[in-house]
Amino acid sequence: MSAPDLLVVRGLVAGYGATPVLRAVDLTVPAGTIAAVVGANGAGKTTLLRALSGMIRPAAGQVLLAGEDLRGTPVEQLVRRGMAHVPEGRGVISELTVDENLRLGGLWRRDRADAGRALDEVYELFEPLARRRRHLGHQLSGGERQMLALGRALVGRPRLLLLDEPSLGLAPRVVARTMALLRQLRDRTGLTVLLVEQNVRSALAVADQGVVMSLGRVVVAAPAATLRDDDDLRHAYLGF
Amino acid sequence: MDRFVFLTVDGLSRGAVYAAFALALVLIWRAARVVNFAQGAxxxxxxxxxxxVSAATGSYWLGFVVAIVAGLLLGALVDRVVMRHVDHASPLNPVIVALGLVLVFQAVLGMVYGNEFRxxxxxxxxxxxxxxxxxVLSPYDLFVFAAIGVxxxxxxWMFARTGVGLRMRAAAFAPEVxxxxxxxxxxxxxxGWALASGVGALAAxxxxxxxxxxxxxxxxxVFVSAFTAAVVGGLDSPPGAVVGGLVVGLLLSYVSGYAGSDLTPLAVLVLLLAVLLVRPGGLFAPVAARRV
Incomplete structure (x- = not known):
């Protein structure tokens, strides 16, 4: 099982202002797998996602998506390359309805018929959203907002999904359901996921690959199972 | 009674114009968080x-269409050439720049066309x-109602039902997402700037x-009245701007008809002050949305 690498990151340096948060990050994510980036607060996990989607401009390094260099691609073009980024706090637009939020995820697509099909699929996948189409974003519960943000990304039929802290502020039951859904999407549609998590246990439980970041660098990249089972590694980098 | 009917119709006709002009202010406020003080100019x-154009061709309608198109282009131009480059960190910056634009536009128009009424x-x-x-109504009043109604x-319809409208709303609410x-x-x-400026040109x-x-x-x-109308409606609410415009138009018509036209500028400012003191968010201020 040697899938081609969908995402290749080489020597990525990025940050805010003069001090880089990321210092030469290297990372590869094979197509159709889930990679979980874990690490302490301030390790640069969120910055990594923001640099990948172009929300902050990398100072150096290379990001290849399916072999294409993403350097200089405007943020709003990345959905067209197949990258979807669900930001921290999830970015549901409170003033828009559920249906409007979801449709927004597919508006850029030329293939209107398939955008409509993708929307229907998301409503099938997240049945509570279908019952709340006309509700405004701010009327939803935390779990529903999570579904909405995830569903909105899926309407664009991405190849690579970047997820920032999907478990943040959610009940364990909802977290478990989200993680199960990611696996299901990977198996069924070949979706590739790069997931950033504080919740190390559930992230490593769902992921194929575990990536440990510390102080702006990747210190370990290993099969998630290895990280889970290797006590020394866990103690050294994850503190449990 | 006749006088009341006349003043009401006249107020609504004038109010329709204020409504359109206020709507233009609201469009830019929602999109860019700027009160476009240059809109009148x-x-x-x-x-x-x-x-x-009308003087050269003898056609009112050609001039009318050109005015709308010129308004659209001018709005886009003001955004791209000027407002885009203003640092919005302090809300005062775009206001000062807009006031500067007023001076520039009025000076240039005065130089080209002369400072006299035509x-x-x-x-x-x-x-x-x-x-x-x-x-009751003049044919021109009907034309005003029809044009602004359309x-x-x-x-x-565009904002509620089309993809462009959805994009515009989303971009205003959450640009990064x-x-x-x-x-x-x-x-x-x-x-947004182009549409607002086009609507402003129509109102003019x-x-x-x-x-x-x-x-x-x-x-x-007209700008002062429309600004008051927009504040009455709450700067964030397009329906509020329309209702606010009609309210201001009626008020001014009654004041001018029953109390004397000298008092209308004063009446506008009193209304503006009253709304700002009593309900600064406007009569149509939405209940603050919970932001998470």
Whole structure:
């Protein structure tokens, strides 16, 4: 099982202002797998996602998506390359309805018929959203907002999904359901996921690959199972 | 009673213009968080373009269409060339720049066309038709209602029902998230400026002939009334702007009819002050949305 690498990151340096948060990050994510980036607060996990989607401009390094260099691609073009980024706090637009939020995820697509099909699929996948189409974003519960943000990304039929802290502020039951859904999407549609998590246990439980970041660098990249089972590694980098 | 009917109709006709102008202010406020104090001067500039075209061709309608197009282009231009480059960190910056634009527009128009009133044409008669012995609406009033009704409905439909409208709303509410979803936020902002300025040009074309005529300052008082209308409606609410415009139009018509036209500028300012003191969010302020 040697899938081609969908995402290749080489020597990525990025940050805010003069001090880089990321210092030469290297990372590869094979197509159709889930990679979980874990690490302490301030390790640069969120910055990594923001640099990948172009929300902050990398100072150096290379990001290849399916072999294409993403350097200089405007943020709003990345959905067209197949990258979807669900930001921290999830970015549901409170003033828009559920249906409007979801449709927004597919508006850029030329293939209107398939955008409509993708929307229907998301409503099938997240049945509570279908019952709340006309509700405004701010009327939803935390779990529903999570579904909405995830569903909105899926309407664009991405190849690579970047997820920032999907478990943040959610009940364990909802977290478990989200993680199960990611696996299901990977198996069924070949979706590739790069997931950033504080919740190390559930992230490593769902992921194929575990990536440990510390102080702006990747210190370990290993099969998630290895990280889970290797006590020394866990103690050294994850503190449990 | 006749007088009341006349003042009411006149107030609504004037209010429709305020409504359109207030709507233009709200469009830019929602998209860019800028109160476009230059809107009056920009609209007058578009009206002067129409004046030149009509004078050269003899066609009112050609001038009318050119005014709207000139308004659209001017709005896009002001955004791309000026406002885009203003640091919005302090809300005062764009306000000062907009006031500067007013001076520039009015000075240039004064140099090109002269600081004198020029009579502006109307396409329909302004004398009121009588219904059952009571003078009610003039054909021109009907034209004003129809033109503004069409534009307001078209905008409402666009924002509520079309993909472009959804993109524009999303870009205004959450620019960063919208970019991640493939929305060209800068383009939506420019489109918002263009539409607002086009609506402003339409309002200027409709109202200028009913006042003293074309002059670089022709829209100054209309701007104050429309700004009051927008504040009455709550700067964030397009329906509020329309209702606010009609309310201000009626109020001014009654004040001028029953108390004397000298008092109308004062009445506008009193209303503005009262709303700002009692309900600064406007009468249509939405209940604050919970943000998470």
């Amino acid at each position: 920009m609209a007058v500039a578009a009206a002067y373009v129409a004046y030149s 009579p502006a044409d109307v396409p329909f008669s302004r004398s009121a038709l009588t219904v059952g012995g009571v003078a 534009v307001v409905s078209a905008l409402a 919208s970019r991640l979803l493939g929305v060209n936020v800068g383009g939506m902002l420019t489109l 074309m409709l109202v200028i002939p009913t006042e003293l005529g074309l002059h670089p300052h022709a829209m100054d008082l």
